[in-house]
Structures are given as C-alpha cells and as structure tokens.
Amino acid sequence: MILVTGGTGLVGSYLLCELARKGNKVKALLRPGKKPYETRKLFNCFSAENEHLIDMVEWVEGDVLDPFSLQQAMQEVDYVYHCAAMISFNPRELKTMLAVNIEGTANVVNACIENGIKKLCHVSSIASLGQAEKGEMIDENAKWKTSRINSGYAISKYGGEREVWRGIEEGLNAVIVNPSVIIGAGCHRKATNRLFHNIENFLPYYISGINGYVDVRDVVNAMILLMESTISGERYVLNSENLSLREFFTKAANILGKPQPRIALNGSILNLVAWLDEMRGRLTKSTPLLTRENVRASLSKSYYSAEKFRSAFHYSFIPMTESLTEALRILERMKK
Numbered sequence: 272m273i274l275v276t277g278g279t280g281l282v283g284s285y286l287l288c289e290l291a292r293k294g295n296k297v298k299a300l301l302r303p304g305k306k307p308y309e310t311r312k313l314f315n316c317f318s319a320e321n322e323h324l325i326d327m328v329e330w331v332e333g334d335v336l337d338p339f340s341l342q343q344a345m346q347e348v349d350y351v352y353h354c355a356a357m358i359s360f361n362p363r364e365l366k367t368m369l370a371v372n373i374e375g376t377a378n379v380v381n382a383c384i385e386n387g388i389k390k391l392c393h394v395s396s397i398a399s400l401g402q403a404e405k406g407e408m409i410d411e412n413a414k415w416k417t418s419r420i421n422s423g424y425a426i427s428k429y430g431g432e433r434e435v436w437r438g439i440e441e442g443l444n445a446v447i448v449n450p451s452v453i454i455g456a457g458c459h460r461k462a463t464n465r466l467f468h469n470i471e472n473f474l475p476y477y478i479s480g481i482n483g484y485v486d487v488r489d490v491v492n493a494m495i496l497l498m499e500s501t502i503s504g505e506r507y508v509l510n511s512e513n514l515s516l517r518e519f520f521t522k523a524a525n526i527l528g529k530p531q532p533r534i535a536l537n538g539s540i541l542n543l544v545a546w547l548d549e550m551r552g553r554l555t556k557s558t559p560l561l562t563r564e565n566v567r568a569s570l571s572k573s574y575y576s577a578e579k580f581r582s583a584f585h586y587s588f589i590p591m592t593e594s595l596t597e598a599l600r601i602l603e604r605m606k607k
C-alpha cells in the first residue's frame with residue numbers, strides 16, 4: 272500500500288493518477304473538512320480513460336501538523352510519497368509555511384521511521400539548493416548559504432529537506448527530488464495555475480530573470496522511477512529547460528495566440544508595485560498578488576542541471592513547449 276500526502280495538489284494529483292493507473296493500492300491524505308471534488312474533475316480532464324481511477328484512491332483524513340493523524344494514515348502502508356507543502360511568498364503566511372514545510376516534514380519522517388516504512392520519496396525544491404554564484408550551474412552539490420535574500424519559502428524547503436536527511440541518518444530509506452518550477456494544470460487556486468492565469472491575461476511586459484522549468488509528468492515519472500530503484504540517500508534536481516521569463520512567456524503567448532512580451536519591467540518599479548500591493552493586502556486582509564519576495568525570486572538568474580538524473584535513468588525531459596500546450600489544454604477542459 273502507498274500513501275501520498277498532498278494528493279489534492281498539482282504534483283500529488285498527477286502522482287495519484289499515475290500510481291492508480293499502474294494498478295497500485297493508494298491512500299491519499301486529505302485535510303479535515305476538505306473534499307477531493309476538484310481532484311476528481313482534474314482526473315477526468317487528463318483523459319477519458321482516467322475517469323474511474325479516482326475511485327481507486329482511498330482518502331484518509333489527516334494533516335501533516337497532526338502526528339497522530341499521520342500514524343493512523345500509515346497503517347498498512349509500505350511506501351510514502353510526501354508531496355504536501357505550502358507554497359507562499361506572502362510574508363503574512365511565513366509562520367504557517369515554516370510549520371507545514373519543516374515541522375510537517377519532520378512529522379512525516381518520524382511517522383515513517385516509527386511505522387517501519389520501506390521507502391519515502393520527499394518532494395523538496397530547487398529553492399532548497401540556495402543561490403548560485405553569478406552564471407554558475409546549480410546541481411545537487413550546491414551548498415545552502417544563509418543570506419537575507421533567501422525567501423521564506425526557500426528557508427522552509429531547506430529546513431524540510433534537512434529533516435529528511437536527519438531521517439536518512441537515523442536509518443530511513445529515502446530519496447529526495449528537487450524540481451524546478453513545475454508546469455502542469457492543477458486545481459484552480461494552486462501555484463502554477465496562477466502563472467497560467469497571468470499568461471491568459473497577458474500583458475506586454477516581462478521581467479529579466481532566468482529560471483528552470485519541468486513538466487509535472489516528468490516529476491511524477493522521476494519519483495516513481497526512484498522509488499522503484501534501489502537508490503537511497505540521494506537527491507536529484509529535476510529540470511527540463513532553463514529559460515528567461517521572456518522566453519517562457521513568449522512560448523506561452525505563441526501557444527495562446529497572444530502578443531509576445533516586449534517591454535522589460537524595471538526592478539525598482541516592480542518593488543514599488545509589490546510594496547503597494549503588500550500594503551493593500553495588509554489593509555484589506557487579502558492575499559497580495561505580488562510581493563517583494565516574488566519580485567526578488569523572479570529577477571534572479573539561476574541555471575539548473577538535471578544531469579545526475581538524466582544519466583542515471585537515460586531520461587529525456589519533456590520540452591517546455593509541449594508541457595505548456597498540454598497544461599493549457601487541460602485547463603481549458605477544467606473550465607467547462
């Protein structure tokens with residue numbers, strides 16, 4: 272039996288679908304009071320053959336911040352995929368995010384050890400690898416450096432990954448994946464979907480940053496390959512292409528038949544807009560659309576190498592044009 276945390280999220284829903292398609296017995300953690308309606312809809316939108324697969328998933332109530340619920344969820348479980356996390360660049364959510372991503376991961380690791388779980392796959396992030404020196408390629412050997420420019424999200428993912436390394440030292444059989452920005456269609460309020468929302472309401476502007484991107488289907492394939500292998504105590508960067516934001520938005524604009532971005536936005540203007548939006552969020556008690564952390568992350572120029580995974584599994588990552596086309600196709604179906 273397999274347990275997936277974060278099964279209602281982008282990675283978790285694709286993973287559940289793929290594990291069920293392969294005939295595995297799967298349980299998914301569901302937060303109290305939540306219903307997996309959107310995940311069901313998403314499964315239907317992947318393809319007609321997947322429609323029945325959601326019924327093969329057993330939903331178990333739990334929260335990563337509640338160790339007792341994890342103990343219960345891990346009954347009769349052999350393998351755990353830990354995809355649950357909070358992704359936020361809103362300073363007001365920092366405390367909760369640190370708890371979910373660090374303490375929550377520690378709880379998952381402890382429950383795995385106590386329940387004799389055969390193997391854990393933890394979804395970390397490129398954010399936990401830290402910042403590169405100018406122009407340097409970032410890979411699994413990157414060393415985290417404490418710096419005031421690290422985002423709260425990066426700090427939380429680094430802290431969460433450390434809990435998994437601690438578990439490995441205590442004898443846990445575990446692998447870690449560090450995906451770059453994951454492209455795929457998830458339930459509407461989730462992180463990558465916001466990116467698509469911005470693309471659809473296309474503005475002719477772009478920011479000068481460079482980042483890595485990977486298809487959600489590659490992330491899921493990689494996690495399953497690693498879990499089915501004898502590999503343990505290793506981490507793998509998962510990345511298809513390093514693209515400037517201009518290149519990324521140009522690809523999306525071409526697919527959507529929208530005008531390409533042509534006006535570069537200056538960092539000081541963006542920081543001012545973000546500061547005003549954060550103020551608006553504070554006054555109206557709403558989530559800001561742009562924060563100074565978002566701006567800092569978007570302006571950074573980072574290149575990632577997934578050579579370790581490519582060569583270990585002779586793996587070819589899906590090109591971004593194909594990923595964006597597929598994600599937008601599913602999002603269109605989700606709207607119906």
Ligand SMILES: NC(=O)c1ccc[n+]([C@@H]2O[C@H](COP(=O)([O-])OP(=O)(O)OC[C@H]3O[C@@H](n4cnc5c(N)ncnc54)[C@H](OP(=O)(O)O)[C@@H]3O)[C@@H](O)[C@H]2O)c1
Nearest residue numbers: 277278279280281282334335355356394396450452453461
């Ligand atoms: N998206 C990216 O671009 C990206 C890039 C690199 C790494 N990652 C990592 O990949 C993993 C999956 O990300 P994602 O994009 O799938 O995120 P997502 O779509 O935002 O989903 C997050 C999932 O975590 C669950 N969750 C949040 N707090 C929880 C709690 N206290 N207890 C139990 N479950 C909780 C959510 O449940 P609810 O539905 O109940 O909220 C949801 O199922 C995360 O570890 C993330 O850091 C993501």
